[in-house]
Amino acid sequence: MERVLIRDLKAHVGKEVTIAGWVDVRRDQGKMVFFDFRDRSGMVQGVVLPKSEAVDAAKETRHEYVVSVTGKVNVRPQKNVQAGKLNGDIELEVLRIEILSRAQELPFEKDTDINIDTRFDYRPFTLRSQRDHDIFKVQATVVDAYRQSLIAQDFTEFQAPSLVGGDAEGGAAVFKVDYFNDRTAYLATSPQLYKQIMVGAFERAFTVARIFRAEKSATTRHLSEATCVDFEMGFISDEREVMATLERTIRDVVETVAKKHADVFERMGVPVPALGDKFPVLTLREAHEKLGVTPEDDMTPEHERNICEWALKEHGSDFVFITRFPTNARAFYTMAEDGTLSRGFDLLFRGLEINSGAQRIHNYDEMVARIKERGMDPDKFQFYLQAFKYGIPPHGGCSTGIERFTMKMLNLGNAKEASAFPRDMNRIDLLLSQEGA
């Protein structure tokens, strides 16, 4: 019998159907056995009546057993209806159970709230929890909605390389790779230089890239390997056009996620991000003034949280742009607004920077001068500099950290929770101290 997805059972009331999935919950009440069966589309209650030929198999199954179940779809008695829940008004009267795959004893119950390291140690199992399911369903939508918004805005996607010849950004700690013939390669800390090159060919380009940071850091916002969506666009008059494109994209993403995953926000007790009429924009100096603190060259994490509270209160927005950071504090390719302040910006979301961007230098001589000014060797940038040598329009772009965006979207406590397979100083899959390899 052809398999019916659990979310479609409602259309088969009164009929015999076959579903396939996992035993999410099993309650053996002696004469009767109750189940929650789970497949990719949802859950349904199953009941094995005393005389069902499924009784033996039902007694044998345990949580996470994989089964194919044939049964009759019944309407629940009115008093047992669970309103607002998928299949809350039906149940499956189980006629036959076929065990497709067994599970060993579980380390703990699937949806138990356990500490984060244990959760990661058992990731292949904990990914099945409702919470992780919700997080990564939302993340998949975030990434796709982000891409679709950029494609609709005439951006061309490209595949940025992870293996690079040097530490381009100059600063971030970089992982070294043993390359061929005793050469050293590096893992990209950003697709920045490549997306600027793509502006020369496609004007508007974006990439979903893996980035790698070897910083010895163990904060809740740090990952050794992360995912970013980077875009870059030509023919801008200033960084405000980049910010406008980013704002439109973020709005598209939030609206798509809110629509598609209303149940997740409800289940996790998290409000849908507030977009306001327009994301407020403050210069760094204005932000410090608003907070009544001494102006500095950057925002502290506390300042970021406080200014976001201000933005939500005053502008009904969970997002706020901060601009005019000192040029010296930004990457070498950042265009200066005047002597000391830059055309860079950060986008803060619920207290955390999730995006950083800028208008870039586009003049070849200026770029070479800036590289030298930063104590770097233009010869090491000869590939990148070709983009400027052969005519590149005024351009700018930005980068969103997907784990951070997901983290704040769902108010998670740690960016690692928004990485299906998080890597940090001490962990690649398992803690490095316990890893077999």
Added chain:
Amino acid sequence: MERVLIRDLKAHVGKEVTIAGWVDVRRDQGKMVFFDFRDRSGMVQGVVLPKSEAVDAAKETRHEYVVSVTGKVNVRPQKNVQAGKLNGDIELEVLRIEILSRAQELPFEKDTDINIDTRFDYRPFTLRSQRDHDIFKVQATVVDAYRQSLIAQDFTEFQAPSLVGGDAEGGAAVFKVDYFNDRTAYLATSPQLYKQIMVGAFERAFTVARIFRAEKSATTRHLSEATCVDFEMGFISDEREVMATLERTIRDVVETVAKKHADVFERMGVPVPALGDKFPVLTLREAHEKLGVTPEDDMTPEHERNICEWALKEHGSDFVFITRFPTNARAFYTMAEDGTLSRGFDLLFRGLEINSGAQRIHNYDEMVARIKERGMDPDKFQFYLQAFKYGIPPHGGCSTGIERFTMKMLNLGNAKEASAFPRDMNRIDLLLSQEGA
């Protein structure tokens, strides 16, 4: 004046507009200067009449200068109309030119057919050629259409890690990474183990991943870093269901690309891939019989080409599946059909394997036994094995190499041509011997 995209000029006949883009071609005829201007949307001819105030700027510009051009959109005299070409019936009478960015002397003309190494040495420049533009526009569509087809088939996208703890596939040469605290990490040769883990949580999962191969190989099909789209699906009865899902996806991709990029196939003189009614399926033994050669354990490149010619001639399909490879010749997690033959398959496209897949082992004990049989240590797979320990359905999946798919879609001579920034034994951006870094 607001910028008008070149593809939209037709709607502004008789009006004054401003465009922005590159000087693609400039022909100085003394009194008059003719241009082809290029932006992300297309090209248009511009003409500077003797009395135009743009004359000085026109004389100053060179190829690849970036300009903003204000002019009047005129209908061309009937005799000058270039039928079937974008803007073949209009031209821009140039009134003013503003130079936004200059270009130095070009190393060669943009669309010159030059040798492949030079093309890569000057990649930031050669990416602007019509040919590369076409290749990477098609590639962007391939990747997006592939994803959208899988999403429509209820697959969940995830981000697979590039940093891994060991060489999981056992065999392919692997790049080593200096990780924290003198540990060694590796670059993933495949997202295989992670997508199987995802089956346990989402049933159907896919990822667009970067993969890394340290093989000392310099063939036309080899890249040290490549892009793959990998999917994996649960609750299958055998590998035929995976093949059917793949076939549907490939058909969706080819149809989308054919529709969106008809001009590219025409320009490159390449036929749109033939899909036939159904992709033919041959066992390895049948394939060798068809070719009249001695049965072997694998296909040689020549056999792959010949069997594709057969498929096109007999079934009107540029694609052909080969099945029943010896289990010993496939990755450790491949399910055996019987003692020696596997449930693996390859998909060949125009003479080249672009996809490889299989039904996988899903029983925990069987998987552990297979790992031992291959001389590997199950302890090193303890993270991966959790997926099997805690109940995983019968499943299978496959992996498509995006550069190879693009290469054959457009009949390119080398997979590197389908990588925007190719890496091989001798090259990361520039040849490693000439690199500044």
